[in-house]
Amino acid sequence: xxxxTSLLMIIGFIxxxxxxxxxxxxxxxxxxxxxxxxxxxxxxxxxxxDSESDKQQLIEGLxxxxxxxxxxxxxxxxxASTIEREVVDNSFDVSELMIFESVEAxxxxxxxxxxTEFVENYSHLWERVVVYxxxxx
Amino acid sequence: xxxxTSLLMIIGFIxxxxxxxxxxxxxxxxxxxxxxxxxxxxxxxxxxxDSESDKQQLIEGLxxxxxxxxxxxxxxxxxASTIEREVVDNSFDVSELMIFESVEAxxxxxxxxxxTEFVENYSHLWERVVVYxxxxx
Numbered sequence: 001x002x003x004x005t006s007l008l009m010i011i012g013f014i015x016x017x018x019x020x021x022x023x024x025x026x027x028x029x030x031x032x033x034x035x036x037x038x039x040x041x042x043x044x045x046x047x048x049x050d051s052e053s054d055k056q057q058l059i060e061g062l063x064x065x066x067x068x069x070x071x072x073x074x075x076x077x078x079x080a081s082t083i084e085r086e087v088v089d090n091s092f093d094v095s096e097l098m099i100f101e102s103v104e105a106x107x108x109x110x111x112x113x114x115x116t117e118f119v120e121n122y123s124h125l126w127e128r129v130v131v132y133x134x135x136x137x
Numbered sequence: 138x139x140x141x142t143s144l145l146m147i148i149g150f151i152x153x154x155x156x157x158x159x160x161x162x163x164x165x166x167x168x169x170x171x172x173x174x175x176x177x178x179x180x181x182x183x184x185x186x187d188s189e190s191d192k193q194q195l196i197e198g199l200x201x202x203x204x205x206x207x208x209x210x211x212x213x214x215x216x217a218s219t220i221e222r223e224v225v226d227n228s229f230d231v232s233e234l235m236i237f238e239s240v241e242a243x244x245x246x247x248x249x250x251x252x253t254e255f256v257e258n259y260s261h262l263w264e265r266v267v268v269y270x271x272x273x274x
Contacts, residue, residue, distance in 0.1 A: 004140055007144040008144075033212045033234075038217045038219065039212070039214065039234060040219075041234075041269070043269060073170075075170045075274075076274045077271040077272050077274050078271065079270065079271065080175045080271055080272040081240055081272075082177075082270040087268050088270060089267055089269055090269075090270060095271045097176060097271070103218055107219060129224050130226055131222070131226065132216075132225070132226055132229070132232065133227060134217055135214050135215060135216070135217040136212055136213075136214045137196065137213050
């Protein structure tokens with residue numbers, strides 16, 4: 001077998017390795033939720049829950065956070081139409097989920113100018129907000 | 138430049154490409170939380186919140202879910218020691234976060250034998266449970 005054939009085979013194996021990486025199923029590591037990281041989950045109840053415009057304004061405001069360095073992951077959403085069960089609270093209107101590297105990073109985000117400006121400009125939209133901060137085991 | 142040198146350079150570029158993939162910062166796509174996916178977040182309040190043994194038992198139970206195909210991502214945690222604020226509810230004892238591909242996948246998980254067995258074997262541990270199902274925008 002010639003040198004070039006051998007090298008082509010090596011390239012083939014490397015390419016197969018790259019494919020395997022991209023085909024692996026999602027693990028919690030891919031979530032950016034490794035032990036010690038903080039999942040910050042916020043639920044908003046709007047003053048005018050029937051106003052699609054208010055809902056879109058709030059979502060627009062939440063998306064301004066995407067330039068905050070401390071936020072590793074930012075996801076915005078609304079209640080899912082899963083089976084209704086007594087324990088499921090689907091009464092909220094908008095929700096955001098963020099992942100931070102540490103407690104300190106979350107605390108820094110709270111006083112970040114983009115966040116304080118968001119509260120100033122958008123808090124008139126909501127009636128109630130509930131936050132859960134979870135540290136990943 | 139000889140053929141072998143050229144091939145070695147090609148291998149180098151491929152390896153660099155592989156490195157780039159693994160060095161990319163986490164995006165919300167890596168969260169497995171793409172539009173339409175379901176984030177299922179559950180908070181447990183224990184009957185005996187001071188019992189470390191009860192807490193560990195519940196966590197052990199939640200980890201049995203790792204073999205359920207419908208669950209794309211499974212994360213277990215506890216309240217984080219972020220700054221205390223009126224809107225933050227850090228009174229829960231244990232929390233689990235899961236990501237599902239669709240509403241149907243979450244509904245299927247509810248009746249999965251591993252899940253129903255979990256409820257049967259571990260529900261005596263908790264006093265209260267609250268669930269939020271969020272669809273990603």
